[in-house]
Every structure is written in C-alpha cells, then in structure tokens.
Amino acid sequence: MNSKTIGSLFIIVTLVGIMAFAPSAFAQSTASVTVKKGSGSAGTCTTDCYQPGNVSVDAGGTVTWTNTDAQLHTVSSGNGPNDNTTGSVFDTGFSTFKPGTTFSHTFTDAGTFNYYCQLHPWMIGVVTVAEASTPQPNETATPEFGPIASLVLVIAIVSVVAVTAKTRGFLKL
Numbered sequence: 001m002n003s004k005t006i007g008s009l010f011i012i013v014t015l016v017g018i019m020a021f022a023p024s025a026f027a028q029s030t031a032s033v034t035v036k037k038g039s040g041s042a043g044t045c046t047t048d049c050y051q052p053g054n055v056s057v058d059a060g061g062t063v064t065w066t067n068t069d070a071q072l073h074t075v076s077s078g079n080g081p082n083d084n085t086t087g088s089v090f091d092t093g094f095s096t097f098k099p100g101t102t103f104s105h106t107f108t109d110a111g112t113f114n115y116y117c118q119l120h121p122w123m124i125g126v127v128t129v130a131e132a133s134t135p136q137p138n139e140t141a142t143p144e145f146g147p148i149a150s151l152v153l154v155i156a157i158v159s160v161v162a163v164t165a166k167t168r169g170f171l172k173l
C-alpha cells in the first residue's frame with residue numbers, strides 16, 4: 001500500500017463521513033400509489049382501490065400513481081361526481097391514465113386533497129400535504145460525534161502515521 005492509495009482511501013472515508021452528517025431536510029418528498037386490479041367493477045373496493053388510499057408528502061413533494069389495472073381510470077381531484085371543482089387541482093383526464101401508465105402531480109401547497117376516479121366514482125383516495133419541514137436551529141447546531149466520525153478520525157490518524165513512517169523510511173509498505 002503506497003501513500004497514494006492511503007490518501008485515496010482517506011478521501012473516500014471522509015466523504016462517507018460527511019454524507020452521514022447531512023441533515024435529512026426532506027422527510028417525505030415522494031409517494032407512490034397503485035390502482036388495485038379490478039377496481040373498475042363496482043363493489044370490489046372503495047378507499048382501497050387506490051393503494052394506499054391515503055398518502056402523505058411534504059409541500060413540494062410528488063405523488064406518482066401507476067395504473068396496474070387492465071382498465072382505463074382517472075385520478076381527479078375532488079369529492080365525487082357532484083363536485084363542480086373536480087379536476088381543479090390535478091386530473092389525468094379521461095384518456096391518458098391507461099393500463100401500465102403513470103401519472104404524477106407535485107403538490108406545492110399544504111392541505112388535504114381528496115380525489116376519485118371519474119369513470120368509477122367509488123374509487124376514492126386522499127393525499128395529505130404537510131408544510132415543508134425546515135431543520136430547527138438547535139438540531140443542526142451540534143452534530144453528534146457518531147461512530148462514523150470516530151472511524152474517520154482513526155483512519156486519518158493511521159494514514160498520517162503510515163505516510164509519515166514511510167516518508168521517513170521507518171516503514172516499508
């Protein structure tokens with residue numbers, strides 16, 4: 001092992017250490033929903049047609065629906081066929097959400113968004129959007145001196161000692 005190898009190893013371990021400290025600022029930025037097979041038949045499902053029927057994301061988060069059924073469906077915001085605001089927040093429309101396709105919507109505002117399938121109104125679901133989480137000052141001020149940081153320190157010391165020893169001719173690596 002030459003000093004170049006030791007140096008590279010040290011850089012890699014340091015990068016891993018820094019990544020371990022990166023704050024998890026985005027708690028829940030994506031969610032996935034699939035359409036249960038056979039949802040197009042009345043009585044087979046209600047709140048479990050879209051699976052899961054209730055998902056949560058932070059503001060700015062994206063929900064992706066996948067039509068795993070063999071029938072055309074819609075994903076339309078609103079509270080059912082009598083809601084004249086249907087589709088005002090998000091809507092696949094009647095012809096795009098074919099079997100095997102996906103539909104995504106990014107939620108910018110916090111709130112509770114009901115949706116349903118306009119072709120099969122018994123299919124209902126909810127997306128709950130929370131205020132985007134911001135790291136609290138006291139959470140980020142004092143990072144924990146965790147096991148990875150200790151490992152980085154140990155490897156750094158060993159590297160320095162090894163390189164020094166080699167440079168001065170004490171050690172033949």
Ligand SMILES: [Cu+2]
Pocket residue numbers: 039040072073074117118119120123
């Ligand atoms: Cu449907």
